[in-house]
Amino acid sequence: MAAKRPQKATRTELELKSLNPEEAPADLRQIQAVLGKVQIAIADYLKSGAPLKITLNPVEILSAVEAAIREAEGHPSPWPDGADARTFFIHGLYDDLIQQPSNIFETKRFPDGTERYLPISPATWKACLEKLRTQIVEAGIKIAKREATKRKG
Structure with a gap:
């Protein structure tokens, strides 16, 4: 006779595991809200370049986002801290991006039915950057x- 698995305990363990920010899967429902916050942070950062007469093009912004994705995967920044003002500014955008998860929270439903705010999970953060x-x-x-x-017209 096969032993029965305790369904409730297993489900609760899985639920608790999903509440651990390090192990939680990406919460795709929260990405749009997180993305909005990140876009505002990027816009604010880019405005700070105006007094320096630095305007980043999309490729430069994309390079900072790519580096932040790599950081989310556990790889350090590929840039030196500031070979010139432009590189320094792009690196600053990267630094600003990688600090965002500490300022962003997502709601999680606990097994007892309550909802609480927890820091955004690494998986949700990476999905947002992607x-x-x-x-x-x-x-x-x-x-x-x-x-x-x-040009054609």
Whole structure:
């Protein structure tokens, strides 16, 4: 006779595991809200370049996002801290991005039915950065197509 598995205990263990930010899967329902906060942080950072007359192009912004994705995977920044003002500014954007998860919380439902705010999980953070990367690439493609159409017309 096979022993029965305690369904309730197993489910509770899985639920508790999903509440651990280090082990929790990406919460795709929260990505849009997190993405909005990150976009505001990026816009604020980019505005700070105006007095320095530094305006980053999409490729430079994308490089900071790519580096933040690599950081989320456990790899350190690929840049030196500031070979020149522009590199320093891009690295600053990267630094600003990697600090965002400590300021962003997501709601988690606990097994007792309560909802609480916990720091964003690494998986949700990485998924957010990947979505941001996709948006930047898609926007760049749209701009390139518009410019190509203007040149033809």
